[in-house]
Structure formats: C-alpha cells, structure tokens
Amino acid sequence: TIPLQHGAHRIGNRTDADMQRWRDLRFGQFIHWGVYAIPGGMWDGKVYNGAAEWIRSWKEMPHEAYDQLYKQFNPVKYNPADWAQQAKNMGAKYMIITTKHHDGFCLWPSKYAKYTIANTPYKKDILGPMVEAYNKAGIDAYLYFSIIDWNHPDWRTSIKSPADSMAMARFKVFVKNQLKELLDRYPTVKGFWFDGTWDESWKNDGAFSDELEQYLQQLHPGLIIGSRLRADEKGARHFDSNSRLMGDYEQGWERKLPNTIADVHGNDWEGVMTVPENQWGYHQQWFGHVKSANELIEMLVKSASLNGNFVLNFGPKPDGTFRTEEQELMRNIGRWMQVNGSAVYGTGYAGLEKPDWGYYTRKTGTDTVYMVVCNVPVNGNLRVKLPAKQSIAKAWALEQPGVALQPELVSRDEYFIPVEQKVYTSPLVIVMKLEQQQRGQGNFEKAKT
Numbered sequence: 001t002i003p004l005q006h007g008a009h010r011i012g013n014r015t016d017a018d019m020q021r022w023r024d025l026r027f028g029q030f031i032h033w034g035v036y037a038i039p040g041g042m043w044d045g046k047v048y049n050g051a052a053e054w055i056r057s058w059k060e061m062p063h064e065a066y067d068q069l070y071k072q073f074n075p076v077k078y079n080p081a082d083w084a085q086q087a088k089n090m091g092a093k094y095m096i097i098t099t100k101h102h103d104g105f106c107l108w109p110s111k112y113a114k115y116t117i118a119n120t121p122y123k124k125d126i127l128g129p130m131v132e133a134y135n136k137a138g139i140d141a142y143l144y145f146s147i148i149d150w151n152h153p154d155w156r157t158s159i160k161s162p163a164d165s166m167a168m169a170r171f172k173v174f175v176k177n178q179l180k181e182l183l184d185r186y187p188t189v190k191g192f193w194f195d196g197t198w199d200e201s202w203k204n205d206g207a208f209s210d211e212l213e214q215y216l217q218q219l220h221p222g223l224i225i226g227s228r229l230r231a232d233e234k235g236a237r238h239f240d241s242n243s244r245l246m247g248d249y250e251q252g253w254e255r256k257l258p259n260t261i262a263d264v265h266g267n268d269w270e271g272v273m274t275v276p277e278n279q280w281g282y283h284q285q286w287f288g289h290v291k292s293a294n295e296l297i298e299m300l301v302k303s304a305s306l307n308g309n310f311v312l313n314f315g316p317k318p319d320g321t322f323r324t325e326e327q328e329l330m331r332n333i334g335r336w337m338q339v340n341g342s343a344v345y346g347t348g349y350a351g352l353e354k355p356d357w358g359y360y361t362r363k364t365g366t367d368t369v370y371m372v373v374c375n376v377p378v379n380g381n382l383r384v385k386l387p388a389k390q391s392i393a394k395a396w397a398l399e400q401p402g403v404a405l406q407p408e409l410v411s412r413d414e415y416f417i418p419v420e421q422k423v424y425t426s427p428l429v430i431v432m433k434l435e436q437q438q439r440g441q442g443n444f445e446k447a448k449t
C-alpha cells in the first residue's frame with residue numbers, strides 16, 4: 001500500500017451506535033429548496049433542459065438576473081410541520097436539506113454571508129423550524145452543504161496564482177465558519193451531506209478535506225459524513241489511493257443504484273434519487289420519465305437488500321408547498337410502507353442468491369427474511385434457494401400473519417412457495433423464518449411423486 005497522510009483513517013465500517021442507527025433508518029427524504037425554485041427551470045419564456053438547481057449556469061440566464069432573485073424569495077405557504085407530517089406519512093426516517101447549494105444562497109441567517117434568507121422578504125430562518133419539526137415527527141435531520149459557492153468572491157475552481165491561493169485560504173476559513181455555525185445553530189443534526197467537491201481546488205487539497213472532517217467530528221462526535229467530502233493527498237476521491245473508502249459510507253450512488261452485493265465492496269452506502277430523470281430543484285415542466293411509487297418502492301427495497309440506504313428527492317415550489325405529483329407520491333409510497341415497512345427498516349443483505357421475482361431483505365442479526373415480490377411468476381411459485389443445510393421453519397404473507405404458507409421442497413435446499421394468481425397493485429411481502437437443518441429433517445416433506 002502507498003503511505004498516505006490523508007487517506008482513509010479507518011479500515012472497515014463504523015460500528016458505533018450512531019452509524020447503526022443510520023443503517024437501520026434505510027429510507028430518507030432529500031429536499032432541494034432555494035432561490036432556483038423561483039425560475040423553476042424557466043426564464044424569459046424559455047425552458048431550461050438542465051437540472052433546475054443549475055439554471056444559473058444556463059447561457060439564457062444572466063448571472064445578474066439570477067443574483068437578484070433572492071429579493072423575491074418569500075415562501076408564504078412554508079409550513080415545516082406539514083412537510084414533516086407528509087414525510088412521516090411516506091415512511092421517511094431521515095431528511096437531508098440543502099442548507100446552501102452551489103449558488104451560495106443560505107437558507108439560514110448566516111453571519112458570514114449576506115446572500116442569505118435574512119435578506120429576503122421572508123427574513124426568517126428556514127432551517128431551524130424545519131429541523132425542529134422533522135425531529136418532532138421522529139425524523140433525523142442531515143444537512144446538505146455545497147463546497148462550491150458561485151456567489152462567494154473567494155471561491156476558486158482551480159489555483160492558478162498566489163492570489164488564487166490567498167483567496168482559497170480565505171474561502172476555507174469561510175467554509176469552516178459556516179459549518180461550525182450550522183452545528184452551533186442546529187445541534188440535533190446527525191451529519192453532513194457534502195457536494196460540490198469535484199473541482200481541482202478541492203481535489204488537490206486532500207489535507208484540508210481531511211482536517212475539515214476531523215474538525216467537524218471533534219466539534220460534534222458521531223457525525224455521519226459520506227465519502228464525497230474527501231480527497232487524499234494524491235487527488236483520489238471517495239476511495240483513497242489504496243482503494244479504501246474515505247468517510248462513513250459510499251456517497252457516489254447518485255441517480256443510480258448498485259446491482260449486486262459485489263458492487264458495494266462490503267461498504268455502507270446510500271443512493272439518492274430524483275423523481276423525474278434529473279431534477280433536484282423545482283422545475284415547472286417535468287419532462288421525460290417520472291418514476292412511479294412502485295418503481296421507487298422497488299428501488300428502496302433493492303437498496304436495503306444490498307445493505308444500502310435510499311433517499312428520495314423532493315423540490316418544493318417557491319411558495320413553500322410540494323407540487324401535487326410529489327404529494328401524491330408521498331401518500332402512495334406511505335400506504336405501502338405503513339403495511340410493509342418492517343421489510344425495509346432495520347434490514348440488510350440476506351445472504352441469499354438474488355431471486356427473479358424480487359428481493360430478499362434480512363432483519364439485521366436475525367433469521368427473519370423478507371421476500372419482497374415485484375415480479376409474480378406465471379408458474380405461480382416463488383422459488384427459494386437456500387444455502388446448504390438451511391431450511392424454512394415458517395413462512396407467511398406479511399398481511400396474513402396467522403396463515404402459515406406451505407413451502408414445497410422441490411430439491412435439496414430449494415423450495416416453491418405458492419403465490420396467489422391475482423392482480424397485484426404493489427409489491428407483495430412474504431416473511432420467512434429460516435433455521436439450520438438438522439440431519440435428514442426437512443420441515444416440509446418432498447412432494448410425494
């Protein structure tokens with residue numbers, strides 16, 4: 001291995017209670033909200049085809065015009081208790097809020113910047129009431145923070161002169177001040193979700209990202225920070241130059257998910273997902289494929305089945321309400337989670353071969369395995385292949401705990417569980433209790449030929 005000062009400082013996953021809590025939560029809500037919600041992907045009668053929160057970088061949007069929009073930010077219908085209730089109904093157990101996106105607009109009255117909510121018609125702090133309302137609803141709060149800050153005069157994408165170095169040095173102090181300010185103002189937050197760390201100025205300063213991570217951990221022990229913050233001294237990101245994950249979980253799964261357990265290399269990870277193909281902030285005209293509740297439920301279950309968390313993004317409107325499609329999604333996902341959440345919360349990789357009909361999740365540390373059926377087989381049987389010497393002690397449909405299913409042993413360590421042929425409008429969940437097989441004692445006798 002290459003000797004590194006600023007690579008990963010830990011081999012293997014965190015085992016502390018804060019991290020185990022993060023794992024058990026499994027399902028989060030991302031919120032992208034800021035000045036970019038005002039244009040909402042449109043300007044001067046034209047539609048921006050990029051991601052709405054990036055509209056300032058669109059050639060049709062003059063920087064001067066964008067940089068005045070904050071004077072119109074006045075979400076009169078903003079009601080964080082209502083947001084928290086909708087998130088709770090959906091079944092989210094944590095929330096990630098954009099405190100400051102790449103445009104540099106701060107949703108809190110930062111004393112280190114002028115480009116903040118304090119200087120809008122709304123004036124009041126957005127973040128405090130949000131964190132409080134979500135925590136009150138039993139939902140943990142995490143803070144998204146963009147290192148890139150297009151509004152700050154000292155931000156540099158690369159260092160090309162001594163003047164750039166001095167500017168970036170000032171900028172790094174500003175970043176540290178704002179992050180400490182956020183922890184001081186919102187002490188119940190459980191972690192940071194960093195973004196905007198791909199430019200050279202950051203990539204080539206692994207020492208600072210290392211020092212910053214340690215500074216934050218020392219300010220607030222137990223903070224959970226993903227791999228995207230970090231670079232090592234050779235410019236390697238997420239994974240250091242010895243291929244060791246930096247940070248507490250792999251944070252590279254953005255609008256994509258791993259496909260097999262091999263893809264996650266034994267690391268904790270989190271996938272973040274948009275409802276349309278690629279819109280994080282509010283866009284007035286969603287185009288392309290908009291994911292359905294069942295698609296998103298399947299992604300959530302797939303993530304848990306591969307030992308990862310799944311975070312679904314919402315982009316509130318400038319008035320502080322969620323668009324109807326998003327409200328509908330929260331209700332529909334919540335209806336399924338209400339009944340089937342136990343197949344997700346506190347679960348992880350089951351250690352079984354991936355079946356064609358859907359996903360297995362295992363209640364962490366137990367013999368309870370959930371079968372989440374997304375593709376009902378036309379032959380009417382769910383094939384369950386177990387590792388050698390394991391057998392099904394009991395099986396039942398989650399919604400009919402009193403009705404024992406009769407798995408048929410079709411060959412050694414392989415069962416058929418019959419599934420009712422009917423129209424399914426959402427994934428079906430079956431629960432199995434597995435046990436070590438005593439010699440010659442299969443619980444369900446081979447079908448008599």
Ligand SMILES: COc1ccc([C@@H]2N[C@@H](C)[C@@H](O)[C@H]2O)cc1
Pocket residue numbers: 032051053054195196254272280
């Ligand atoms: C292709 O480059 C980018 C850069 C930033 C992003 C940001 N990360 C997501 C979580 C959103 O905040 C998006 O704006 C996405 C793609």
